[in-house]
Amino acid sequence: MVSLAATFGRGAMTNHWRDIRHADLILVNGANPAEAHPVGFRWLMRAKLDRGARIIHADPRFTRTSAVADTYVRIRTGTDVAYFGGLINHVLSNRLYHDDYVRWATNAGFVVKEGYAFQDGMFNGFDREQGVYNTKLWAYETDGDGHARIDLDHPRSVLNLLAAHYRRYDPDTVSRITGIPREQFVKVAQQVGEMGRPDKVMTIVYAVGLTHHTTGVQLIRSGAILQLLLGNMGRPGGGMNAERGHANIQGNTDHAISWDILPGYLRIPAPGQKGIAAYLDESASVRQHPRAVNFFGENYRRYLVSLLKTWYGDAATKDNEFAFDYLPKPAANASWISIFDQALRGRMQGVMLSGMTATSIGPDSNQVMQALANLKWLCVMDPFNTTSSEFWRAPGTDPAKVQTEVFMLPATHWIEKDGSFTNSGRWAQWKEQVLPPEGEARHDHWILAELFLRVRELYQTQGGRFPDPVLKLAMPYRNPRKPELDEIAQEINGRDLRTGKRLATFVDLKDDGTTTAGDWIYTGHYPEEGNLTKRRDGVQNPARNDPSGMGLYPGWAWSWPANRRILYNRASADENGRPWDPERPGIAWVGGKWVGDVPDYPPTTGPGPDAPLPFIMTGEGVARLFSNAVADGPFPEHYEPIESPVANPLHPQQSATPVAFLYDERAGRASRFGTPADYPYVATSYRLTEHEHYVTQNVEHLVQLQPEAFVEVPAGLAREKGIETGDLVRVSSRRGKLEVRAVVTKRLGALQVDGRQVYQIGIPIHWGFVGINTGQHWLANALTPFVGDASARTPEYKAFLVDIEKI
Amino acid sequence: MEVSRRRFLSIGPMGVLGGSALGFDLTESIAIKQRLRIEGATLSRSLCPYCAVGCALIAYTKKAPNGRTELLQIEGDPDSPVNEGTLCPKGATSLQLAVSGRRVPHPLYRAPGAAEWTQVSWEFTLDRLARNIKDSRDATFVTQDAEGNVVNRCEGIAFAGGAAFSSEEGYLATKLMRGLGLVHLEQQARV
Numbered sequence: 002m003v004s005l006a007a008t009f010g011r012g013a014m015t016n017h018w019r020d021i022r023h024a025d026l027i028l029v030n031g032a033n034p035a036e037a038h039p040v041g042f043r044w045l046m047r048a049k050l051d052r053g054a055r056i057i058h059a060d061p062r063f064t065r066t067s068a069v070a071d072t073y074v075r076i077r078t079g080t081d082v083a084y085f086g087g088l089i090n091h092v093l094s095n096r097l098y099h100d101d102y103v104r105w106a107t108n109a110g111f112v113v114k115e116g117y118a119f120q121d122g123m124f125n126g127f128d129r130e131q132g133v134y135n136t137k138l139w140a141y142e143t144d145g146d147g148h149a150r151i152d153l154d155h156p157r158s159v160l161n162l163l164a165a166h167y168r169r170y171d172p173d174t175v176s177r178i179t180g181i182p183r184e185q186f187v188k189v190a191q192q193v194g195e196m197g198r199p200d201k202v203m204t205i206v207y208a209v210g211l212t213h214h215t216t217g218v219q220l221i222r223s224g225a226i227l228q229l230l231l232g233n234m235g236r237p238g239g240g241m242n243a244e245r246g247h248a249n250i251q252g253n254t255d256h257a258i259s260w261d262i263l264p265g266y267l268r269i270p271a272p273g274q275k276g277i278a279a280y281l282d283e284s285a286s287v288r289q290h291p292r293a294v295n296f297f298g299e300n301y302r303r304y305l306v307s308l309l310k311t312w313y314g315d316a317a318t319k320d321n322e323f324a325f326d327y328l329p330k331p332a333a334n335a336s337w338i339s340i341f342d343q344a345l346r347g348r349m350q351g352v353m354l355s356g357m358t359a360t361s362i363g364p365d366s367n368q369v370m371q372a373l374a375n376l377k378w379l380c381v382m383d384p385f386n387t388t389s390s391e392f393w394r395a396p397g398t399d400p401a402k403v404q405t406e407v408f409m410l411p412a413t414h415w416i417e418k419d420g421s422f423t424n425s426g427r428w429a430q431w432k433e434q435v436l437p438p439e440g441e442a443r444h445d446h447w448i449l450a451e452l453f454l455r456v457r458e459l460y461q462t463q464g465g466r467f468p469d470p471v472l473k474l475a476m477p478y479r480n481p482r483k484p485e486l487d488e489i490a491q492e493i494n495g496r497d498l499r500t501g502k503r504l505a506t507f508v509d510l511k512d513d514g515t516t517t518a519g520d521w522i523y524t525g526h527y528p529e530e531g532n533l534t535k536r537r538d539g540v541q542n543p544a545r546n547d548p549s550g551m552g553l554y555p556g557w558a559w560s561w562p563a564n565r566r567i568l569y570n571r572a573s574a575d576e577n578g579r580p581w582d583p584e585r586p587g588i589a590w591v592g593g594k595w596v597g598d599v600p601d602y603p604p605t606t607g608p609g610p611d612a613p614l615p616f617i618m619t620g621e622g623v624a625r626l627f628s629n630a631v632a633d634g635p636f637p638e639h640y641e642p643i644e645s646p647v648a649n650p651l652h653p654q655q656s657a658t659p660v661a662f663l664y665d666e667r668a669g670r671a672s673r674f675g676t677p678a679d680y681p682y683v684a685t686s687y688r689l690t691e692h693e694h695y696v697t698q699n700v701e702h703l704v705q706l707q708p709e710a711f712v713e714v715p716a717g718l719a720r721e722k723g724i725e726t727g728d729l730v731r732v733s734s735r736r737g738k739l740e741v742r743a744v745v746t747k748r749l750g751a752l753q754v755d756g757r758q759v760y761q762i763g764i765p766i767h768w769g770f771v772g773i774n775t776g777q778h779w780l781a782n783a784l785t786p787f788v789g790d791a792s793a794r795t796p797e798y799k800a801f802l803v804d805i806e807k808i
Numbered sequence: 809m810e811v812s813r814r815r816f817l818s819i820g821p822m823g824v825l826g827g828s829a830l831g832f833d834l835t836e837s838i839a840i841k842q843r844l845r846i847e848g849a850t851l852s853r854s855l856c857p858y859c860a861v862g863c864a865l866i867a868y869t870k871k872a873p874n875g876r877t878e879l880l881q882i883e884g885d886p887d888s889p890v891n892e893g894t895l896c897p898k899g900a901t902s903l904q905l906a907v908s909g910r911r912v913p914h915p916l917y918r919a920p921g922a923a924e925w926t927q928v929s930w931e932f933t934l935d936r937l938a939r940n941i942k943d944s945r946d947a948t949f950v951t952q953d954a955e956g957n958v959v960n961r962c963e964g965i966a967f968a969g970g971a972a973f974s975s976e977e978g979y980l981a982t983k984l985m986r987g988l989g990l991v992h993l994e995q996q997a998r999v
Contacts, residue, residue: 019889019890038859038860038861039896040863040890040891040895040896040899041859041890043892244859245859245860246996247860247971248855248856248858248859248972249970249971249973250860250970251860252974252975253970253973253995254997256978256982258968258970258981258982258993258994258995259993259995259997259998260991260992263982269991272957275957275958312987326960327960327987328960328986329961329986329989329991330959330960330991331991332950332959335993337998339992340966340968340992340994343963343966348963348964349963349992350944351940351941351964351965352965352966352967352968353966353967354968355967355969355972355973355981356969357970357994362999377940377944378944380937382969384911385908385911385912386912393918394923400923403920406918406919406940407918408915408916408917408918408933408936409915409917409918411912411913414906414972415974416854416879416902416906418974420974420975420976420977421974421975422974422975423862424860424861424890425860425861426862426890428862428890429975430862431853432853432855432974433852433854435852435867435869435879435906436879437877439911440911440913440914441913441914441915441930443930445973445977446973448934449981450980450984452934452937452941453984455934455935455938456941456942459938460942465945465946466946467951467960470988470989471987474983474984487976489976489979490976519979519983537887539887540889540892547889552889557889690896690897690898691897693859694996697898699908700901700904700908702904703897703901703904773910793998794998795998796998
């Protein structure tokens with residue numbers, strides 16, 4: 002999500018599932034929606050069947066998505082920057098981009114400050130000691146008002162720098178890196194190149210096959226740049242569509258169960274930010290164009306103060322800056338791998354896991370189990386036992402040597418409680434409680450509220466370190482020990498404290514402590530008239546429920562923000578408010594008002610050459626082809642995975658990204674990376690249709706469908722190794738091993754990469770030492786490296802080196 | 809005789825195939841089962857707990873004579889603009905997740921070094937965990953960093969969760985954990 006926010010201003014799937022049917026061309030990269038999102042995939046098929054859309058699937062494996070795609074492109078895992086880079090080069094060098102769109106809606110004409118450089122695989126501003134770039138050097142030239150200088154013909158205009166950067170990605174180079182045959186790539190490029198016309202639209206669909214890499218952020222950003230050049234952002238049938246993998250990842254990201262943000266994507270404050278003004282200085286974007294709305298930047302203070310007022314109630318006053326000091330300020334990255342890194346360093350005492358089994362999720366399960374063994378205490382809240390609750394007696398572990406105190410708290414299932422899930426397309430849908438809690442199971446939120454209140458009571462009676470936020474956190478629920486999710490939904494929506502009424506829009510939020518909102522992007526989902534996420538005006542009556550005919554169904558549930566179904570939809574129409582394609586309108590200015598979707602634009606502001614620019618969430622007013630909001634470069638560059646069979650053909654002396662976070666190395670632990678000499682095969686992990694991160698180990702019918710762990714071995718390699726389907730094989734990396742059955746397959750094949758033949762092995766994740774069917778060496782993440790993306794610190798699960806042998 | 813799946817479904821209940829090919833007659837049992845499932849059941853609207861497509865579900869429940877609520881059936885909601893009544897293998901078997909005999913029935917406690925779980929009460933676990941949280945918070949809380957900045961953070965406790973949370977639960981978790989001063993906070997988005 003980091004990459005989308007850095008490019009467009011928000012980090013979420015821009016369109017929605019049903020909208021994919023409007024596309025002419027669908028690029029699927031790093032995803033297998035036919036198997037991972039089978040029902041969502043119906044909308045790709047509808048595009049194909051109803052309007053003759055083409056699907057191009059670039060993936061290391063020939064999957065069920067490939068089977069119905071018009072073109073299957075076998076690509077080496079983790080090389081999508083080169084693939085998209087080649088497409089960008091094709092579009093730019095043949096001037097196939099949507100010129101009006103690019104000039105109006107992107108920063109193509111912004112002039113980059115002198116000093117920008119890219120040489121031998123490195124951007125300017127690298128600090129060798131810290132191992133990071135100084136991203137502030139990647140900035141625009143500005144005039145006296147702080148606005149960016151704009152001159153499309155300037156040699157340092159973003160468009161000219163972009164063209165120069167990607168000129169190196171010619172079809173031969175793309176083929177050398179990705180393994181895609183040159184002729185096939187050229188054919189793909191020709192099809193993509195047609196999508197820059199206003200009457201054509203392409204969508205990019207992706208999933209963790211792009212995010213789970215040390216260069217994940219840049220893999221996604223390169224697709225986003227391509228989409229901007231083709232003028233496809235904001236349009237029905239267009240967009241960057243990230244398929245989230247779990248029912249409510251989107252909702253829980255929005256509400257910030259994430260180390261670096263507060264609800265509504267407000268940044269977590271950093272040390273040194275003494276007070277709100279200093280915080281805003283470094284967090285809120287600044288207007289860099291006189292016609293930029295800079296909506297987020299301008300209103301940041303209102304959203305932060307409303308949040309603080311919600312959390313700390315009467316303790317948040319003007320005099321104490323609304324208790325800004327109560328917010329914890331982390332010293333360093335505190336994301337997933339960092340948690341276990343801290344435990345390995347002996348600095349973490351306790352971990353609470355709810356619906357997350359750290360041991361299986363990894364990466365580097367064996368090291369994660371060591372981290373758990375270093376804890377004083379571990380609390381697992383889950384309906385079933387997990388590999389984390391049972392880690393102390395995992396195969397090969399002596400419980401007597403594990404001094405961690407472990408709690409297993411039986412939690413309720415989704416169906417035993419109400420509340421809303423926000424799907425990948427940002428639709429917040431309410432579910433009803435269908436069943437009462439089973440046996441002694443308790444809701445996670447009741448467990449957490451109860452724990453918090455007991456801790457509060459301990460501070461009340463015994464005192465302790467800085468008790469104020471614990472004592473003063475507002476718990477305004479009828480029964481604070483058992484808050485109702487309906488009450489919390491109202492708290493998230495927010496209210497006007499002077500009238501006591503719930504607000505209908507975030508436009509009404511104030512920065513003076515007179516309003517509350519637990520998450521500003523959800524303000525309006527629960528106005529005075531009721532909970533809009535419960536709405537069910539659906540497809541049985543399209544004439545009434547889908548007035549635009551574009552499948553928006555505005556009366557079905559509620560989507561953030563403001564029930565808008567397509568983000569950045571102002572860019573679906575030209576400067577004068579006319580849809581780029583009248584057949585597929587997003588919004589249109591008709592008779593003095595916007596019609597169609599809820600406009601992503603000042604609602605009563607008309608179009609025209611002097612009107613505000615379309616991307617209201619950025620300080621520039623436009624979307625960013627060049628961005629300094631990512632840690633590893635203002636333009637995406639192809640780097641090899643940390644473990645790779647080849648040196649980077651573009652710059653062998655800087656093969657991998659210089660800023661990937663190597664946890665073991667930074668902590669002074671021995672590096673645990675394998676070389677191609679010892680581990681000659683590339684491995685990638687993935688999920689099967691019947692699986693959802695480990696919980697499905699407990700569902701009988703699904704276990705019957707996929708009873709046993711296996712790895713997929715390409716037929717050519719199997720022949721070389723004498724492996725046949727059903728044979729037991731050992732797959733090993735520098736971190737660990739699996740001993741499972743082999744499935745010999747033509748779904749995986751050999752690639753020609755930089756003149757060498759490279760085999761890829763497929764490893765379905767799922768099985769472990771708990772569940773209906775268990776085995777000793779079934780944790781797929783035993784193999785994966787303990788390394789994170791430079792910007793997001795997302796682990797590398799999709800490209801690592803292994804060896805395989807028949808047992 | 810060639811029988812497609814659709815044809816099987818259409819002729820099966822009439823007993824033509826049910827009686828001959830399978831060696832027993834499905835007609836009566838199917839009819840009874842359908843009637844029992846639908847009649848008098850309460851209809852609830854839910855959502856699939858698995859991937860993020862957000863398929864809407866309809867769940868049918870009935871109060872059993874012993875007072876328990878029995879979950880009879882889960883199916884796709886035909887009104888939904890997302891799934892239009894369809895479900896994938898995971899969604900279609902979500903009933904087995906909802907009512908599983910594999911649930912952990914009681915809070916369990918494993919003392920340091922112990923080889924087995926001990927069954928304990930909620931009172932015990934909540935009290936002991938609250939104690940642990942306070943002790944770890946006090947031991948690892950930093951009010952000012954080396955540069956003298958007010959940071960008010962608890963470094964030694966981490967919370968990860970949320971993939972199965974309703975949004976409102978997730979929000980409350982964030983609020984409570986930030987309230988305790990936690991900085992290590994994660995969910996499924998990255999992994």
